[in-house]
Amino acid sequence: MLIGELVKQTNLSRDTIRFYEKMQLIHSITRNNGYKDYPEQTLQQVQLIRTAKNLGFSLHEIKQILAMTAQQEIPADQVHTIFQEKLDVIDEKIAQLNQIKMMLSRFTQGEPCPLRKDCPIPELN
CATH class of the missing domain: 1.20.5 (Single alpha-helices involved in coiled-coils or other helix-helix interfaces)
Incomplete structure (x- = not known):
């Protein structure tokens, strides 16, 4: 999905999506035309980021949690x-x-x- 669709589905700004990507919390694939494509799993990752932030976790801690969940269920x-x-x-x-x-x-x-x-x-x- 393109960033516009991700923005719609998550109610986050484009800047937030880009910041999460810069922090390597989420990842995209760049298409031949230069547009970024976000996999469907990005929605779940953003939900996890939101939940963890609401529980007081820092983005650094969230990055570690996401790395653990990428390998297997914690x-x-x-x-x-x-x-x-x-x-x-x-x-x-x-x-x-x-x-x-x-x-x-x-x-x-x-x-x-x-x-x-x-x-x-x-x-x-």
């Missing part, structure tokens, strides 16, 4: 590990954000401002 225990690792990262980010929230809250309640030269800036873990 075993359930490996999918579990991937999800658990992402949960661990999210839990760590939540902890950091909660710490930042507590510090900002203290500053709004009268603690000395850490943005002045004479106030030390607390370290985050």
